[in-house]
Amino acid sequence: MNAVVAKVLGFLVGDAQADRVVPPAGFTVRLTLFTSAAMAFLMVFALALSLASGRLAATWSSELDRGATLRLSAPPEQMAAQTAVAMAVLQTTPGVATARLLSADEQRALLAPWFGPDLPLEDLPVPQLIEITETGAGFDAAGLRLRLAAEVPGAVLDDHARWRKPLVRAAGALRALGWVSILLIGAASAAMITLAANAALAANAQVIEVLRLVGATDGYIAQAFVRRFTLRALAGAAAGVVAGLIAVLLLPSAGAEATFLTGLGFRGWHWLLPLLIAPILGAVAYWATGVAARKTLEGLT
Amino acid sequence: MIELENVAYSYGGGELLSEISLKLAPGSFHFLTGPSGAGKTTFLKLCYGALIPTAGDVHLFGQDVRAMTRDDIALSRRRIGVVHQDCRFLDHLPVAENVALPLTVAGADRLEDVANMKELLSWVGLSRRADALPPELSGGERQRAALARAVIQSPDVILADEPTGNIDWEMSQRLLTLLIELNRMGKTVMIATHDLSLIRAAKSHVQARVLRIANRRLQLAGADL
Numbered sequence: 001m002n003a004v005v006a007k008v009l010g011f012l013v014g015d016a017q018a019d020r021v022v023p024p025a026g027f028t029v030r031l032t033l034f035t036s037a038a039m040a041f042l043m044v045f046a047l048a049l050s051l052a053s054g055r056l057a058a059t060w061s062s063e064l065d066r067g068a069t070l071r072l073s074a075p076p077e078q079m080a081a082q083t084a085v086a087m088a089v090l091q092t093t094p095g096v097a098t099a100r101l102l103s104a105d106e107q108r109a110l111l112a113p114w115f116g117p118d119l120p121l122e123d124l125p126v127p128q129l130i131e132i133t134e135t136g137a138g139f140d141a142a143g144l145r146l147r148l149a150a151e152v153p154g155a156v157l158d159d160h161a162r163w164r165k166p167l168v169r170a171a172g173a174l175r176a177l178g179w180v181s182i183l184l185i186g187a188a189s190a191a192m193i194t195l196a197a198n199a200a201l202a203a204n205a206q207v208i209e210v211l212r213l214v215g216a217t218d219g220y221i222a223q224a225f226v227r228r229f230t231l232r233a234l235a236g237a238a239a240g241v242v243a244g245l246i247a248v249l250l251l252p253s254a255g256a257e258a259t260f261l262t263g264l265g266f267r268g269w270h271w272l273l274p275l276l277i278a279p280i281l282g283a284v285a286y287w288a289t290g291v292a293a294r295k296t297l298e299g300l301t
Numbered sequence: 302m303i304e305l306e307n308v309a310y311s312y313g314g315g316e317l318l319s320e321i322s323l324k325l326a327p328g329s330f331h332f333l334t335g336p337s338g339a340g341k342t343t344f345l346k347l348c349y350g351a352l353i354p355t356a357g358d359v360h361l362f363g364q365d366v367r368a369m370t371r372d373d374i375a376l377s378r379r380r381i382g383v384v385h386q387d388c389r390f391l392d393h394l395p396v397a398e399n400v401a402l403p404l405t406v407a408g409a410d411r412l413e414d415v416a417n418m419k420e421l422l423s424w425v426g427l428s429r430r431a432d433a434l435p436p437e438l439s440g441g442e443r444q445r446a447a448l449a450r451a452v453i454q455s456p457d458v459i460l461a462d463e464p465t466g467n468i469d470w471e472m473s474q475r476l477l478t479l480l481i482e483l484n485r486m487g488k489t490v491m492i493a494t495h496d497l498s499l500i501r502a503a504k505s506h507v508q509a510r511v512l513r514i515a516n517r518r519l520q521l522a523g524a525d526l
């Protein structure tokens with residue numbers, strides 16, 4: 001481990017003399033700087049998107065577990081009888097795992113955000129709520145509605161699982177898309193750095209030839225180019241990450257109630273993830289220039 | 302040191318060089334002559350591993366060039382100093398750094414070399430041009446800088462390809478003197494040139510063998526020079 005760290009540090013600090021053998025910064029090097037900055041900036045957003053849609057998918061699927069709700073409205077004197085019928089219907093419906101009457105306290109808690117805590121529930125024609133959980137196979141919502149319509153006309157089945165499922169799927173797909181984007185941005189960076197490195201190698205063909213004639217090994221020549229491009233990619237990516245994080249911080253926030261759009265950002269330790277972008281892009285540049293340099297050098301006599 | 306055995310070379314058309322055998326003994330001094338286009342540069346390239354013979358064997362310091370890796374070839378160039386016909390430099394670095402380049406790439410440039418470097422530059426008469434960039438040098442200065450670069454690592458063999466190609470007589474005399482001095486220090490020297498008067502001028506100072514490329518073959522030139 002220490003040896004690896006020493007090697008990486010040695011590479012970063014480098015051999016000042018070896019650096020000078022390649023002519024100072026050309027156009028390609030500046031392009032590399034810009035490209036890496038732009039790519040890192042985009043990566044910050046792709047990462048924020050993936051993490052936010054991941055959180056959304058998690059929230060929605062935890063709500064999914066609550067299954068469905070039956071809302072029963074009836075004149076007060078019939079309420080008890082209708083409730084009993086509804087419970088009987090539910091208990092004989094295949095696919096319903098449990099059916100539970102919500103207590104008055106629970107109903108009050110649900111309504112409190114809208115009506116305040118001291119709601120006199122007993123005096124109001126508030127519907128009775130029955131919480132249903134499904135078995136893995138789920139129940140036939142249309143069939144249940146038909147039976148309820150016949151036996152308990154005042155019952156409304158609120159099947160939130162049904163409409164949330166596609167949303168959870170969509171959020172999951174969005175998260176996958178985010179990760180695919182991150183991979184694509186990484187691959188595009190590798191491609192662009194390879195092009196830039198190839199351009200630099202071609203522009204410096206005479207330098208390479210002279211170095212080879214005076215006894216430089218391929219490793220030495222490659223290193224001179226690889227180091228330059230890796231450092232530029234690192235510096236560019238670091239600038240891009242900083243810009244991306246500032247942009248994310250400046251996004252308007254809706255606090256705890258954040259919906260998807262306002263929830264785009266990082267939470268907790270996720271703030272550490274963007275810090276990995278610059279080293280990763282640096283490693284991509286190191287690898288891409290190394291491959292490009294070795295390929296070019298092997299083609300020479 | 303450098304051995305050629307029944308070597309032939311062709312760039313793709315017919316054979317340019319055929320049936321060439323030669324052993325460069327340590328401390329020897331050779332001239333290589335022949336008309337322009339005879340294959341002198343090609344022959345020297347075979348001698349420092351830049352070209353692989355199309356037939357026959359070349360051994361550099363006992364190693365068969367065909368079995369040598371790219372790194373082996375690179376390392377062998379630290380023992381063979383070459384003055385190229387078209388002396389190429391790193392145009393963005395001053396003369397002194399260009400001359401020291403073989404040490405730089407070998408990772409061997411140390412502080413004590415600075416003194417050697419000064420001595421070497423004054424030996425080739427470039428002390429005052431040390432900070433100039435290569436494109437600012439005259440033809441003769443380039444040739445001398447190339448010679449300094451070829452010898453800075455104290456190689457065993459020095460191959461010079463038309464080292465007096467585009468410089469005046471007086472300057473080529475000076476260069477020749479430098480090469481003869483190197484030979485007296487024990488270096489093996491081979492100079493490719495089509496300039497017969499240079500060979501004649503050398504003959505009185507050093508015991509030189511003269512090789513001539515004619516009809517694709519390498520011949521030992523007689524006393525007709």
Ligand SMILES: Nc1ncnc2c1ncn2[C@@H]1O[C@H](COP(=O)(O)OP(=O)(O)O)[C@@H](O)[C@H]1O
Pocket residue numbers: 312317335336337338339340341342343344
């Ligand atoms: N890279 C090459 N490809 C094809 N032909 C070449 C190449 N280099 C040299 N030649 C040809 O080989 C012949 C010998 O070239 P060279 O060795 O440079 O001769 P010299 O140095 O004696 O003038 C010339 O006819 C030249 O055109």
Ligand SMILES: [Mg+2]
Pocket residue numbers: 341342343386462463
């Ligand atoms: Mg020639």
